[in-house]
Amino acid sequence: MRKRILVLFVLALLLITGCTGNVSTEPRDVDNGSELENPIEEEPGDEIEDEKIDFEAIRPNEAGQIMVLMYHQIGPEEKEWIRTPDNFRKDLQVLYDNGYRLVSLKDVLKGNISVEAGYTPVVITFDDGTEGQFRYIKENGQWIIDPDSAVGILLEMNDKNPGFGTAATFYVNTNPFRQPEFTQRKLEELIEFGMDIGNHTYTHPNLARDVKSKEEMQRQLGMLVKEIQSYLPDYELDSLALPFGGVPPKELFPYAVEGEHEGTPYHNLGILLVGSHPSHSPFSKDFDPHKIPRIRGEDPMEYGYIYYWMEYFERNPHLRYISDGNPNYITVPEDQLDKIDTEAFQGKTIRTY
Ligand SMILES: [Zn+2]
Structure with missing residues (x-):
């Protein structure tokens, strides 16, 4: 265990410090020397050393856009709202081969x-939450995770592709x-x-x-939380x-974000839409966590939306989120600095090159 001091980023001081316009890989730490110091203890293993990355070769851009993919059923025939196991495998493989890695929406929101x-x-x-997403089947007298269910495929593809991840x-x-006889086991395993x-x-x-009504909104959201928490x-x-x-009308929208039903509170940091294009980076001024767009995974066409957007990022590499490898920093090319919301994630250091 070791302590690391992270310095809060302060916009006003950055503006005073100014931008040189030269290529610089120095972190834009701004230390006001007082109460904003924020010591964070890290667990062993959590720590990612800030390796000296080659900024010009890697060109990290954490103001770039992120795809949030939306799937429904995994099933035997490709049609609207259904993706076949093999097409889902193919999607994951092509994503991996093109430099994409799975992250949790929880982590994006934070x-x-x-x-x-x-x-x-x-x-x-x-x-x-359809069965094809996470199914148990009996094989040789043993209950196993269906290798053609989404969870089975995600585990398989992470085994085959080191570093891909399993987040979904x-x-x-x-x-x-x-x-229902497997609900407890499935929910525990998902988290594992x-x-x-x-x-x-x-x-x-x-x-x-x-x-x-706000009562019905809170019932719809609170009851589901209550059911999941009865297992976890x-x-x-x-x-x-x-x-x-379906976006709730203005007067009910606050209850989609936060509320309580019969003693069960809930708070949605993120709200996801259906369709249609990549999301802004969570560090971008344009990111609205309550209106996160998604890209449809399934497609009656062999060659679907995911592929369209991957090509879009090939043609527009400056719009694609490229990680700097260190979650403590937000790294962007100098000319993207004005896209960053400096208020949203205090405790991170913004740097440019
Ligand atoms: Zn639905």
């Missing part, structure tokens, strides 16, 4: 993106994954595997249309995927 320098984070989400968030309704559970409401109503008492669900993409 600005703790731990991806090796030079790689791009990508978030995977699943809606509806499953937005579930009541009776997640539809094998580095995956997450998110709120998709209790019974999947359209929140734009079918929920008409300490687990925090901190994001919501809107069923059908």
Whole structure:
């Protein structure tokens, strides 16, 4: 265990310090020398040394955009809302081969993106908690994770592709994954595997249309949290995927973010839309955690949206999030500095090159 001092970034002081306009790999630590020092104790193993990375070769850009992928069912036939196991494997392999690494939405929302320098984070989400996402099957008298279910495939692809990761968030309704005798085991295993559970409401109503009171909004969100916490008492669900993409009307929206139902409180740091393009970096001024766009994973066309956006980033590399390898720093090219929201993640150091 060792202590590290992180210095809070202060916009005013940066402005006073000014930008030289020269290439500089010096961290833009701004030390006001007083109460803003923020000692953080790190557990052994959590620590990522700030290796001397070659900024010009790697060109980290943590103001760049991130894809949040949205899948629904994993099933035998490719059609709207269904991706086949083999197409899902292919998606993951192509992402890996093109320098993408899986990160949890929880970590994106908290600005703790731990991806090796030079790689791009990508978030995977699943809606509806269907059985094909996480299924147990009996083989030779033993219950095993169906290797063709999403969880089985994510584990397999991480085994085959070192450093890929297993992060994915499953937005579930009541009776997640539809094998009630396995719910306890599945939810515990998801967390063990580095995956997450998110709120998709209790019974999947359209929140734009079918929920008409703050009581019903809080019931829909609180009941689901209560059900998950009956299996995982300490687990925090901190994001919501809107069923059908239905955005609650203005007067009810605050209750989609935060509320309480019969003693069960909830707080959604992130709210996910349905469709259609990459998300801004969480460090960007343009990032709105309550309106996170997603890209559809399944596609009736063989060659779908994910591939379109991967090509888009090939053509526009300056728009792609490239990690600096150290979650304590936010690194951007000098000309991207004005995109960074300096208020959002206190405790991180912003640096440019
Ligand atoms: Zn849904």
